[in-house]
Amino acid sequence: MGVRSAEMTKYAANCMLATKISFINEVANICERVGADVSEVRLGIGSDHRIGYDFIYPGVGYGGSCFPKDVKAFLATAREAGYEASLIDAVDAVNARQKTVLAQKILAHYAPLGGVAGRTLALWGLAFKANTDDVREAPAFDIIRELTAQGMRVRAFDPVARDRARAELCGNDLVELVDAQYEVLAGADALAVVTDWNQFRNPDFAGIARQLAEPVIFDGRNLYSRSLLARFGIRHYGIGR
Numbered sequence: 001m002g003v004r005s006a007e008m009t010k011y012a013a014n015c016m017l018a019t020k021i022s023f024i025n026e027v028a029n030i031c032e033r034v035g036a037d038v039s040e041v042r043l044g045i046g047s048d049h050r051i052g053y054d055f056i057y058p059g060v061g062y063g064g065s066c067f068p069k070d071v072k073a074f075l076a077t078a079r080e081a082g083y084e085a086s087l088i089d090a091v092d093a094v095n096a097r098q099k100t101v102l103a104q105k106i107l108a109h110y111a112p113l114g115g116v117a118g119r120t121l122a123l124w125g126l127a128f129k130a131n132t133d134d135v136r137e138a139p140a141f142d143i144i145r146e147l148t149a150q151g152m153r154v155r156a157f158d159p160v161a162r163d164r165a166r167a168e169l170c171g172n173d174l175v176e177l178v179d180a181q182y183e184v185l186a187g188a189d190a191l192a193v194v195t196d197w198n199q200f201r202n203p204d205f206a207g208i209a210r211q212l213a214e215p216v217i218f219d220g221r222n223l224y225s226r227s228l229l230a231r232f233g234i235r236h237y238g239i240g241r
Contacts, residue, residue: 011077014070015088020055021062022094028058028240029101038240039222058239060194060220061098063128063137068095099139102192102220103146105237109190109216117151122188122212124181125195125220126158126165133161139220140194141168148174155184159197185211192218205232 001009028038038058046053062068071092078085110116128138135141138161144154155176158165162177169175178184181199185191185208193200201223209215209232216235217224226236 011070011074014066015074015091017055018062018067018071018095019087019091021057021059021067022091022098024056024058025061025098025101025239026094029098031240036240041240058222059098059196060102060139060143060239061095063099063139064132064134065136068092068137071095099142100146101239102139102194102218103143106147106152106190106192106218107150109218109237115150116147118153119189120153120155120187121147122184122191123154123156124158124184124191124193124200125197126156126177127161127195130195130197133164135161135164135168138165138168140165143192143194143220144169144172144175148172155188157181157184158195159199182207182211187211187213189213190216190218192220193223194220196221196223205229205234208232209234 024038024042027041031038031041042053042056042058045051046056071088075085075088075092078088106121107116110119123140123144126138126140127133127135140156144156148154151174153174153176155178156165157178157180166177169177182204188211190212191208205228208217215233217229217237219236219238222238222241224236226238226241229236
């Protein structure tokens, strides 16, 4: 292929994957409002070989160095050519909104309890995805900014991204980065899970319930079963459930 087609291929591939992510996140948000479970819906639509299961995991939105950049570059390229790419524009807008969904759940939970000001949130995960220290466009920072703007303290842990996150969070006195996964829990009001690291998938739920002031988990990656957490007395907020 020619150079122009090669450039478009790179943009189009990442925009297609970003579209799948934003699509399933829109489905998840509708599921919550109509009483459906996005995990079951995902199994159903993914079983259609034309759709498949790749990149239809609901969560807190995409980040990193490729998808956000290439979606915006694709939009800019279209506009320079005199074309309004409405579908790709919507993908970008949905993702921006999805990055604050978990924060909105936390704010809504504490609104009837006097709000989040003065409370502390334990947060697991700062990288935009597992197995990387890349924090570019990471949803964790949108969540942190939203909550600290309302006066909530955030104590965060990530297995490898802490140092890179420090520069991003510099100047926010309500954020503390700690070295140990369970250290963030002591005295915290709740736990939010933002990155799907393997070590977060099967934690010590009994220990979590003991250490949190209120046993509640805001699960931004749908890592946990609500019925399992209920056995430990932990309230669960997921995405699209």
